[in-house]
Amino acid sequence: MEFNLSESEQALYQETLAEFKERQIRLTDTRKAIIAYMIESHDHPSAEMIYQDLLPAYPSMSLATVYNNLKVLVDEGFVSELKLPQDSTSYYDFLGHQHPHVICQVCGKIVDVMVAASLPDLKTAIETETGFHVTKTQTMIYGICPDCQEKKD
DSSP states (O other): OOOOOOHHHHHHHHHHHHHHHHTTOOOOHHHHHHHHHHHHOSSOOBHHHHHHHHTTTOTTOOHHHHHHHHHHHHHTTSEEEEEOTTOSOEEEEEOSSOOOEEEETTTOOEEEOOOOSOOOOHHHHHHHHHOOOOOOOOOEEEEOOHHHHHHHO
């Protein structure tokens, strides 16, 4: 499968592979393909979507292989797993940085939000109030996307 990674995506891909090597984590062809797929994807694919898209180029790959690789990517901090309350499917997002997600309550579309405005430091407030050491945050905001709003009219 051909990946059309931009220059910055290609750099991120190479950095990710180097980090895997440094951590002495095996880099199989399918793992490399899943990493490239996740970096290139601007959607939030499910394991099933990744499997279907990569299967033509990797016919011996199983859905279990995709799930196992996604687990490694999540455990190692490269990918976040998004679980929506109304859906048993998990969706995945490559972490170039932590950011909020807005989710359409009608169609389930997930969009990254790149907020330029300064948000309160929720991590620090939570750590101060609870004593927890926050290692990861995941913000999901719900609404109705423009397409679904248009369909309602």
